[in-house]
Amino acid sequence: MQAFSDKTNPDHSRYLKLILEGDRMAASGHIKDLAAQGVSIQNIYEHIIKTALYRVGELWESNQVTVAEEHIATSVTESIMNELFYDIVSRQRQARKVVLGCVETEFHQVGVKMVADIFEMKGWDTYFPGSNVPANEMIRYIDKQSPDLVALSVSIYSHIPLLEKTLRLIRQKSDLPVIIGGQAFRHGGQEVAERYPNTRYIANLKELEDYIDQQQS
Ligand code: B12
Numbered sequence: 420m421q422a423f424s425d426k427t428n429p430d431h432s433r434y435l436k437l438i439l440e441g442d443r444m445a446a447s448g449h450i451k452d453l454a455a456q457g458v459s460i461q462n463i464y465e466h467i468i469k470t471a472l473y474r475v476g477e478l479w480e481s482n483q484v485t486v487a488e489e490h491i492a493t494s495v496t497e498s499i500m501n502e503l504f505y506d507i508v509s510r511q512r513q514a515r516k517v518v519l520g521c522v523e524t525e526f527h528q529v530g531v532k533m534v535a536d537i538f539e540m541k542g543w544d545t546y547f548p549g550s551n552v553p554a555n556e557m558i559r560y561i562d563k564q565s566p567d568l569v570a571l572s573v574s575i576y577s578h579i580p581l582l583e584k585t586l587r588l589i590r591q592k593s594d595l596p597v598i599i600g601g602q603a604f605r606h607g608g609q610e611v612a613e614r615y616p617n618t619r620y621i622a623n624l625k626e627l628e629d630y631i632d633q634q635q636s
Contacts, residue, residue, distance in 0.1 A: 429458050435460040438492035439484060447499050460507050460540065461624045464533045468496055472529060493529060500532055504539070513542035513635060516566040520557055521550040521601075523582045527574035530601055534570055537624055541631045543567075554585040561589065568596050568634075573603035579611060586615045598630065 428517055437446035453463055475492045476483040484492075519535050528550040535545040548560050548602065561569060572580045582599060589597060597618045600609065604620060612620040621627050 429453060429462060429467050429469040431467045433491070434467045435474055435492075435535070437632075438471060438495045439475065439488050441495060442490040443495045443498060446495050447502060449508060450499050452504070454503075454506075458504065461537065461628065464536070467625050468594055469530070469533075472496065478606055500529075502537065504536065507536060508539040509542040511542050512544070515543045515568070515634075516564060517543050517545050517546045517568045518557075518561050518564050518566040518573070519545060519570040520552040520560075521572045521574075522578055522585055523553050524581060525573055525575060525578050525601075526550045527601070530574070531572035533569065533624060534600065534627060536571070537550055537627050538570075538631065541628075541635070542559075543631070545604075554581070554588055557585055558588045558592070561595070562592075566595070568598065570598045570600070572601040573599070575602045576603045576606070576608065579608050583611060583614075586611075586618060593634070598627075600627075620625055 433445060434449055435539060437449060450463060450467070453467070467521065472493065475484065475489050479486070479489045517535075517538050519531050519538075521531055531550075533549065535547050538545045544562055546558070546560075546566065552560075571582055571585060573579060580601075586597065586599075594617050597615070598621050599618065600621045603621070609620040612618045619630070621630055
């Protein structure tokens, strides 16, 4: 598997067209072709899939695509990520666990699924109870799994107080390391991490890879 820093700068426009058309087969083939050409999964996630989905959001906001087209673009993307999974997980396991989730009322889950895949590529075991996980249920699940790390995702800025609710509940019990991320922080709010010990904001998959490497060194 290529490192994140492969020099290619792939263009997202073909992928965008295919997912808006709902052409799952062609979109899947396109991503597999890129991977076969040596474009890293991290690069595909960050520069093709994320860029295309951000563009879908802009087109939806300006009424140039319908809600149904936006939904199908996302569901085709999730199906392709699921297809890639078996090939990207590292066979060298690290005996480390991460529990990941989207905070209460947060439905955007593609970004945190990418985060989970990067951990799997690094040999970590990932547990993703999904989007919109009630804070109390997240705490119960963390208790049950006893992970080495928790990763929480927030896309909507007004959900940051719900992230803080989960962080407070985690900190009442332990000083388990927590990483937070998601586009809720695109225009600020990262200082939330400073209010909770052992909590760190990570902006993208490159920073995430560096962070995981530090944990393993
Ligand atoms: C698909 C989508 C949906 C789908 C999500 C389905 C799903 N299965 O995930 C559905 C239909 C549910 C949805 C609903 C809504 N959506 Co929406 N949605 C999108 C869209 C088009 C794509 C989201 C996406 O997957 N992006 C791609 C991923 C890969 O990017 P990402 O999440 O930023 O992740 C990256 C980083 O942030 C980071 N990261 C993410 N999480 C984490 C966590 C950790 C720990 C770390 C380290 C890193 C990390 O890693 C990723 C790689 O770099 C976006 C457009 C956009 N700009 O993203 C709008 C968008 C996010 N949605 C928006 C809105 C307004 C809504 C609704 C309120 C619409 C409505 N009126 O109902 C609801 C809210 C639902 C809710 N309560 O959460 C707005 C948000 C605006 C804002 N400022 O808050 C956006 C930006 C669209 C827009 N342009 O207006 N949406």
